[in-house]
Amino acid sequence: QKTQLHYGNDQECVVLLDCWSVHHSKDFCEIVRTHWPWLHLQYVSGSMTGLVxxxxxxxxxxxxxxxxxxxxxxxxxxxxxxxxxxxxxxxxxxxxxxxxx
Structure with missing residues (x-):
């Protein structure tokens, strides 16, 4: 997708995730880091999910x-x-x- 949009390899992306336990799991974070190192995971507190x-x-x-x-x-x-x-x-x-x- 980055290639199709003509973004450079150094282009990074922030992914907003809710506090669901799987999003915090070591396995999930490791998979994201391994396959998509340009993604930065940020977590939204439970009370803010509806807002963001x-x-x-x-x-x-x-x-x-x-x-x-x-x-x-x-x-x-x-x-x-x-x-x-x-x-x-x-x-x-x-x-x-x-x-x-």
């Missing part, structure tokens, strides 16, 4: 809320189907592993 990342609040937050509501509705429907099928409620186990959710 308006799409995070105005677009992504409502979108994420819709996804969470949809997931909850799926879980409720699955449990109700299980119970309506005559299964014993005391034997109900909801898989809450990250990969499942």
């Amino acid at each position: 990342q308006p799409c995070d609040v105005g677009i992504q937050c409502p979108f994420k809320l819709l996804i969470k509501c949809s997931q909850l509705n799926d879980i409720i429907a699955e449990i109700l189907a299980y119970l309506k099928g005559g299964a014993d409620a005391t034997q109900l186990l909801v898989n809450t592993r990250i990969g499942t959710l």
Whole structure:
């Protein structure tokens, strides 16, 4: 992209990131330093995200809320189907592993 925009190899870029734990992880920072050394990571405090990342609040937050509501509705429907099928409620186990959710 830098070549297409006719920027020199010494052109640097500041990337604003929220305080999500993955953004602070050693692995993430090392990958960025290794593959994109011209990027400088700057972190926005949690209370300032909406100010410097308006799409995070105005677009992504409502979108994420819709996804969470949809997931909850799926879980409720699955449990109700299980119970309506005559299964014993005391034997109900909801898989809450990250990969499942």
